Amino acid sequence: xxxxxxxxxxxxxxxxxxxxxxxxxxxxxxxxxxxxxxxxxxxxxxxxxxxxxxxxxxxxxxxxxxxxxxxxxxxxxxxxxxxxxxxxxxxxxxxxxxxxxxxxxxxxxxxxxxxxxxxxxxxxxxxxxxxxxxxxxxxxxxxxxxxxxxxxxxxxxxxxxxxxxxxxxxxxxxxxxxxxxxxxxxxxxxxxxxxxxxxxxxxxxxxxxxxxxxxxxxxxxxxxxxxxxxxxxxxxxxxxxxxxxxxxxxxxxxxxxxxxxxxxxxxxxxxxxxxxxxxxxxxxxxxxxxxxxxxxxxxxxxxxxxxxxxxxxxxxxxxxxxxxxxxxxxxxxxxxxxxxxxxxxxxxxxxxxxxxxxxxxxxxxxxxxxxxxxxxxxxxxxxxxxxxxxxxxxxxxxxxxxxxxxxxxxxxxxxxxxxxxxxxxxxxxxxxxxxxxxxxxxxxxxxxxxxxxxxxxxxxxxxxxxxxxxxxxxxxxxxxxxxxxxxxxxxxxxxxxxxxxxxxxxxxxxxxxxxxxxxxxxxxxxxxxxxxxxxxxxxxxxxxxxxxxxxxxxxxxxxxxxxxxxxxxxxxxxxxxxxxxxxxxxxxxxxxxxxxxxxxxxxxxxxxxxxxxxxxxxxxxxxxxxxxxxxxxxxxxxxxxxxxxxxxxxxxxxxxxxxxxxxxxxxxxxxxxxxxxxxxxxxxxxxxxxxxxxxxxxxxxxxxxxxxxxxxxxxxxxxxxxxxxxxxxxxxxxxxxxxxxxxxxxxxxxxxxxxx
Ligand code: ADP
Ligand code: ZN
Ligand code: ZN
Numbered sequence: 001x002x003x004x005x006x007x008x009x010x011x012x013x014x015x016x017x018x019x020x021x022x023x024x025x026x027x028x029x030x031x032x033x034x035x036x037x038x039x040x041x042x043x044x045x046x047x048x049x050x051x052x053x054x055x056x057x058x059x060x061x062x063x064x065x066x067x068x069x070x071x072x073x074x075x076x077x078x079x080x081x082x083x084x085x086x087x088x089x090x091x092x093x094x095x096x097x098x099x100x101x102x103x104x105x106x107x108x109x110x111x112x113x114x115x116x117x118x119x120x121x122x123x124x125x126x127x128x129x130x131x132x133x134x135x136x137x138x139x140x141x142x143x144x145x146x147x148x149x150x151x152x153x154x155x156x157x158x159x160x161x162x163x164x165x166x167x168x169x170x171x172x173x174x175x176x177x178x179x180x181x182x183x184x185x186x187x188x189x190x191x192x193x194x195x196x197x198x199x200x201x202x203x204x205x206x207x208x209x210x211x212x213x214x215x216x217x218x219x220x221x222x223x224x225x226x227x228x229x230x231x232x233x234x235x236x237x238x239x240x241x242x243x244x245x246x247x248x249x250x251x252x253x254x255x256x257x258x259x260x261x262x263x264x265x266x267x268x269x270x271x272x273x274x275x276x277x278x279x280x281x282x283x284x285x286x287x288x289x290x291x292x293x294x295x296x297x298x299x300x301x302x303x304x305x306x307x308x309x310x311x312x313x314x315x316x317x318x319x320x321x322x323x324x325x326x327x328x329x330x331x332x333x334x335x336x337x338x339x340x341x342x343x344x345x346x347x348x349x350x351x352x353x354x355x356x357x358x359x360x361x362x363x364x365x366x367x368x369x370x371x372x373x374x375x376x377x378x379x380x381x382x383x384x385x386x387x388x389x390x391x392x393x394x395x396x397x398x399x400x401x402x403x404x405x406x407x408x409x410x411x412x413x414x415x416x417x418x419x420x421x422x423x424x425x426x427x428x429x430x431x432x433x434x435x436x437x438x439x440x441x442x443x444x445x446x447x448x449x450x451x452x453x454x455x456x457x458x459x460x461x462x463x464x465x466x467x468x469x470x471x472x473x474x475x476x477x478x479x480x481x482x483x484x485x486x487x488x489x490x491x492x493x494x495x496x497x498x499x500x501x502x503x504x505x506x507x508x509x510x511x512x513x514x515x516x517x518x519x520x521x522x523x524x525x526x527x528x529x530x531x532x533x534x535x536x537x538x539x540x541x542x543x544x545x546x547x548x549x550x551x552x553x554x555x556x557x558x559x560x561x562x563x564x565x566x567x568x569x570x571x572x573x574x575x576x577x578x579x580x581x582x583x584x585x586x587x588x589x590x591x592x593x594x595x596x597x598x599x600x601x602x603x604x605x606x607x608x609x610x611x612x613x614x615x616x617x618x619x620x621x622x623x624x625x626x627x628x629x630x631x632x633x634x635x636x637x638x639x640x641x642x643x644x645x646x647x648x649x650x651x652x653x654x655x656x657x658x659x660x661x662x663x664x665x666x667x668x669x670x671x672x673x674x675x676x677x678x679x680x681x682x683x684x685x686x687x688x689x690x691x692x693x694x695x696x697x698x699x700x701x702x703x704x705x706x707x708x709x710x711x712x713x714x715x716x717x718x719x720x721x722x723x724x725x726x727x728x729x730x731x732x733x734x735x736x737x738x739x740x741x742x743x744x745x746x747x748x749x750x751x752x753x754x755x756x
Pocket of ligand 1: 215216
């Protein structure tokens, strides 16, 4: 792939149709009028196929060398006005993503070119006088004489205004002058209409304050190392392992300030759920107009404009979730990923890329290179492993800078509660502590691991579980006697009799957020309760409303799913109850323990953020499990060592690598036959050291009447896995051409994060 090439006569172009067959570059001739004007990454219009239908395409390379008969090479029609240039870095990044995760080039390009569709530009219009004041005054008197009132009003305003120009809206609005009148005056050459475009800006301005914190010795050491490495030309990846409140964000801000001083820009990734106004405010205060934000509440036009502002050099810092990585800064100097362990950094649609790995690849591609800073209280096994092996540089921050001691953690064994005759969902010690806090007017958070799994209905006599007929997941009981599927929305009425054994012992596993709320009302009728889950937070606004109501002491107890463990700081919370700690241990994938440890550590960290010491009660059926034990002790290293040993033993990432081949089939038998065929083909190729597992039904075997199954391949060597995938892709292409892939879809997932 060559760069901008002034004299290049040919362009290699990827056609914008999501179809495997055309997912390769096609060569086009650059007509004279476009010679020297095209760059890699530009979007162009070209004639394609037998009918020469006009298509869009992306230039991925420029060259003098014709790949086949020059007379047969078609001309590029024009540069597309709809999309803007992608830039060479984006193209290279897309190629990297395609190679590492497997997808079509177009899908990869679309990933790195978000909000690429050109949006209507916003315009401010103004009216300017086009003649000297004296002549204008003469004309004004003429209008007065002729009783031309509208013109009279407009000219008076223009003559008397201290500004050179007046807003168009003022004239049509307050002055009540019609647009025809304005046009007539413009045609006569008396006035001129000026247009000025401006960008949408989602940032609510905060007063820019210079109350910079004086960094602690530990914080300053991190900033110094990163910046001196940078100045010496070293571009590295750093991992900051620091408990919540240990000052990581303050470190990020200082690093960014230094990077900006060096004429570079910064990308800051924060999980969508943690992109609260509270977090953003700190960045706004520091960087004022030079910072912008990307998140799902922005309109397409707003997103587009932020990309334009970045490209035009109007901002230095962008904050956003995964996709903010693709902000087209001219010179990115640092990429920061906060809460780097968050599963939301992994894309769940093709290409299934991980933002951390893409960030590191991107940092190597940007002109001059960029540094990467990762931060977390509970680093992913991947990152900590790389820090241990020396690939990343590790820093520790162990102190909370605002005071506050770590909470006291107690594990409640639910099996013993049952033996003692306690059938409530609250253990005896949690009940006692809730009463105590209510009396003291301190706040309580009750956390349940996951919606969906909770609230499923089963028969206690024969064990029959009520499942969705389309999705193979348990239905959840909702208010009004309804059973609901959380994947497809299927609903049925609750029945009192088991359809399998006709017993009457049908009941719900009562541990969803609604059930907890009800139980709290029963046991503590005077307590004020707020509930936060996917149902009560349909909009971003309702999410913030619940959190600020709780922060303002409008409730004593906040009941919720994992959503409540992030974001706001609640200094008055002195008790956290984790109700079904081991729920996430049943998730059935190799990351279940890691996820459990992270959730428990984070939830526990919510207690005792203020002056008063906090308590945490972890309720579980498996008190001896190491992820529960180590989370209770807040001992990351002990957890890491246990978990790493397990991953090593079973060849799981990060010690080894794993690729999931995910198969969707409209017909179950065809799907199974195809999966077996695929497995046999892989095994026939004799890849050394590759372990092939499956095919097996996915954990959700059926969604919307499509059957899902997976084959897993484990291998120490990532490049080896990529090689296997490329061979499978070639095989699939052949099968597709032979028409043998109807009703079948295959996707790849490297080092999967979520179960399938
Ligand atoms: P983290 O990102 O690790 O959760 P923050 O950077 O948000 O930590 O810091 C937690 C709290 O400590 C914030 O209120 C912040 O203002 C404060 N803080 C951070 N660094 C310092 C410092 N050097 N001196 C005083 N307060 C600090
Ligand atoms: Zn039954
Ligand atoms: Zn369903």
